[in-house]
Amino acid sequence: xxxxxxxxxxxxxxxxxxxxxxxxxxxxxxxxxxxxxxxxxxxxxxxxxxxxxxxxxxxxxxxxxxxxxxxxxxxxxxxxxxxxxxxxxxxxxxxxxxxxxxxxxxxxxxxxxxxxxxxxxxxxxxxxxxxxxxxxxxxxxxxxxxxxxxxx
DNA sequence: GCCAACGTTGGC
DNA sequence: GCCAACGTTGGC
Numbered sequence: 001x002x003x004x005x006x007x008x009x010x011x012x013x014x015x016x017x018x019x020x021x022x023x024x025x026x027x028x029x030x031x032x033x034x035x036x037x038x039x040x041x042x043x044x045x046x047x048x049x050x051x052x053x054x055x056x057x058x059x060x061x062x063x064x065x066x067x068x069x070x071x072x073x074x075x076x077x078x079x080x081x082x083x084x085x086x087x088x089x090x091x092x093x094x095x096x097x098x099x100x101x102x103x104x105x106x107x108x109x110x111x112x113x114x115x116x117x118x119x120x121x122x123x124x125x126x127x128x129x130x131x132x133x134x135x136x137x138x139x140x141x142x143x144x145x146x147x148x149x150x151x152x
Numbered sequence: 153g154c155c156a157a158c159g160t161t162g163g164c
Numbered sequence: 165g166c167c168a169a170c171g172t173t174g175g176c
Contacts, residue, residue, distance in 0.1 A: 007173095007174090009173095009174090055173080055175090056173075056174050056175080058175095058176095060174080131175090132173090133174095134172080134173045
C-alpha cells in the first residue's frame with residue numbers, strides 16, 4: 001500500500017465537487033507532466049490512499065482523503081478536441097497521458113493548511129513543502145501519512 | 153498581480 | 165544535444 005498527494009485548484013475541481021459526483025468517484029484527468037504521468041500509469045495501485053490538496057487558493061492545504069479505485073488507464077480527454085486538456089499528439093495507439101479513478105473517503109471538517117504543515121516536525125521533506133515543486137501527484141511516506149491523518 | 157521555479161519547445 | 169525562449173504553476 002502506497003500513499004500519495006494530489007493537487008487540484010478548487011475553482012476547477014474541489015473536494016466538494018468530488019463529493020457530489022456519483023459514487024463520490026471521478027477520473028483524475030488532465031495531468032500533462034511526464035513524471036506525474038508515470039506515477040499515475042505505473043505506481044498508483046487500487047486501494048492506495050491519497051491526500052486531496054487544494055492549490056492556488058487562500059489558504060492552500062489538505063482537505064481530505066481519497067482512494068484509488070481504478071488503476072492507470074489512458075486519459076481519453078487528451079484525444080477530445082473539445083477538452084481543455086486536448087493534446088493533438090495523443091492517439092488511441094499512443095495515448096501519451098494516463099489517469100486513475102479516485103473515490104472520496106474522508107472530507108476533513110477543517111483543512112490542514114500549508115502553513116500548519118510547514119510547522120509540523122517530521123514533514124520537512126514532504127514534496128509539497130519544497131519550494132518550486134509543481135508536480136500535481138507526489139508520493140507521501142507512511143510516516144508522513146500517519147502524522148497528517150492523525151490531525152484530521 | 154508578481155515572480156521564482158521549472159518543464160517543454162524548437163532553432164541551431 | 166545544447167540552451168534560450170517561452171509557458172505554466174502556485175505561493176505570496
